[in-house]
Amino acid sequence: MTTTPDAAPDAEILRLDRQICFSLHAASRAFNGVYRAILKDLGLTYPQYLVMLVLWEHGDLSVKTIGARLRLDSGTLSPLLKRLEALGFVERRRSAEDERSVTVHPTAAGTALRERAALVPRRIAAATGLSLEEIGDLQERLSMLTAKLDGADLDLDPLGSCADPED
Amino acid sequence: MTTTPDAAPDAEILRLDRQICFSLHAASRAFNGVYRAILKDLGLTYPQYLVMLVLWEHGDLSVKTIGARLRLDSGTLSPLLKRLEALGFVERRRSAEDERSVTVHPTAAGTALRERAALVPRRIAAATGLSLEEIGDLQERLSMLTAKLDGADLDLDPLGSCADPED
């Protein structure tokens, strides 16, 4: 009841957007919640677990490299890594060659954690009720979507050129 | 190289988990980023937009009802609604019948915002490069997944019964 002659009415489109927004938001939080519950045993949060995963996979890494892999900036990583250090799972050391860089490496406790973490994926799979294939499929879709979103030039349409095309 | 004889080795499973974790996390953040950029024009954050969407759709709602619809608790909503009120988009008023309840209703400015918000979904669709159908499909998958995750009894397996089935 706003304008819009032939196309879907605004109210309809906004309703759809609400569904999409909400689904994404809710799914993200639901996953976070499941990981939180499962990771509580390990004493890790979800982002901390992500950091440990890349460290287990690649060994010592600089803050910059971790950030590049997880697409997290220092504003997020610096305090997170301090907490991981306080928990005794990693150590941070200024690099000798380049004093700007900080190298993060897992401690013995951090490495030991990997054994227990091996159980996490199975529990996640059980919680989702999805097969590994289905999970892989979802993951692929999400990756493609993320790539598009990250690459999207939002300046295409600064709310002006696209403004009221039907008005 | 940890244990695991016939099944996928732990390292492999953890690598897969890293991919899934990361994809979800990254997708969620990428979407958030796109919405953030688009909503900046309206002066809203992504969760604030979600709240306005349900208010536009249903009119005045109690904090409790908004929370039920968006699955957000008062710890998140109370400060968020205060900010929306400070922005002049909603008003909060203690209900007369039940003094515990607070009713939130859009102001004139909040209602006016709806017109401008009508452009948001199209811009999102453009950024994703997906058709409305594809978006709908993704949304449906995510909703089902969320339902499963929210309903999942994580106590099934408190990291003990499932522990080292192959060890």
Add this chain to the structure above:
DNA sequence: AGCTATTGAGTTGTGCACAATTTAATTGTG
């Protein structure tokens, strides 16, 4: 009526995300 239990918002504290800024180290260039 009187008392307990429950309910709806709000508050507090922790952690993450992100923008913007700061600091120190390094690189590049004249």
Add this chain to the structure above:
DNA sequence: CACAATTAAATTGTGCACAACTCAATAGCT
């Protein structure tokens, strides 16, 4: 060599998510 530009972390400030708790109002029960 000196100086400007760049780079890597860290810091600051805002907002969201969630757990745990408080507080006042209501509902339910005897």
